[in-house]
Amino acid sequence: MKTKIRITGSFLLMIILIIVSAACSDDDSSGAKLSFSRSIYILPSNGSLEVELRASVAPETDLSIPVIIEGTAILDEDYEISANGFMIKAGETSATLTITPKNNLTANREIRLSINPVSGYTLGDKKIAIIPVEVKEHIMYTFKPVIYRLLSEIDIRIEVEGENSGSSFRATTDIVLPIEIDPSSTAILNEDFELENGITSVTIPKGSYYTRFKIKIKEGAEDYTGKNAILKLGTPVDNSELYYPGSFVSYNIKLDQLKFTDMLGKWKPVEIKDKDNYVYVGMPDEDWINSLPENNGANDYLEFVHQEDGTDKIIPYLTGDLKDFFCNPQGHTVVFDHIEKGIYNWIADEEYDAPYFTTSQVNRCFSKRKTELGNAFIGLDKIDDNNIIIYFHDFIPTDFFSSTFEEYGHYFDASFFGITYAFTRVVE
The missing domain is CATH 2.60.40.2030 (CalX-beta domain)
Incomplete structure (x- = not known):
């Protein structure tokens, strides 16, 4: 029995030493660390x-x-x-x-x-x-082509996109992109055309993904029709390794000056092009479906003529709905007035310019049941040798768009609710 007590005492002593040692160790762990x-x-x-x-x-x-x-x-x-x-x-x-x-x-x-x-x-x-x-994302830069034709001035849009984040990418710092003129351009900078404020670069601001700038026909420029200006988008200088070019880093823009004599000939009405716009803006169906001026005779056409006395005329040969506007069979004198800028196509999400011509003594009501003779603007544009567009942006809604016109009152904008009418050349 005594032997067991001695063993137990030795064991207890060992435990005490371990506890004391542990206490000393704790004291060390509480030192400077x-x-x-x-x-x-x-x-x-x-x-x-x-x-x-x-x-x-x-x-x-x-x-x-x-x-x-x-x-x-x-x-x-x-x-x-x-x-x-x-x-x-x-x-x-x-x-x-x-x-x-x-x-x-x-x-x-x-x-x-x-x-x-x-x-x-x-x-x-x-x-x-x-x-x-974390890995940095590569960033694509590109022009956003909308208009390839310069009549007076247009906005050019530049966008960036993340390689992974796509269109949700937003710049974390200002991104400065150089703008250069390709030496193969036939138009001359600051002689035929100019960039707003003489810029040589554009900046996509922090928090955004795009920027815009204007290109214009140079005031007083002559003999520029048919020339082209080719813009090139350079890689940002800062952190250039992050950036790569997209599909459109070169932008070819044709300088143009549409004249009435460019469209001489006979033109057959084909279709109204912007019906999707009416749906998009919420125009009531009863305000345009089945009432638009699109019912024309099989042999209807307009003839654009330049007369010996120097006047330009549109002579109508019409039996259908377009007769409700071009109502004088002897013809309507046409005189260029101005370039209407920044007309917006909501479906295509793009702006365009249209040369506006004053057309004499048309029926401003564009109506079968009501006539109000007077001068009105029409927009003319030539797509190619066989296709033109007439923009009806100046009329008094009577047979169509009438309830929208009453709702909007003096806020009604015919260039917003207007008609884009396609014509094709009559080949004889």
């Missing part, structure tokens, strides 16, 4: 990251702690770091390093930071920081 504030950080694809090192006890003098930089990410290629170590100032308990992404275009790379003990300090539980590097 260095530790990252986090074990895992993420370096964003853009912007910067601050990595913090903390000291459990503030040093009495400035404390320099070297950092070991490792990992699959490549310094000065994928990222930059503000220093090769931390400096905790006397009396303070933390310091930071700033890591900035650079050309971080390769996936699955990371930075590994670690520290060694320095005099007076041991390492805490977060002695290593792992920092995965």
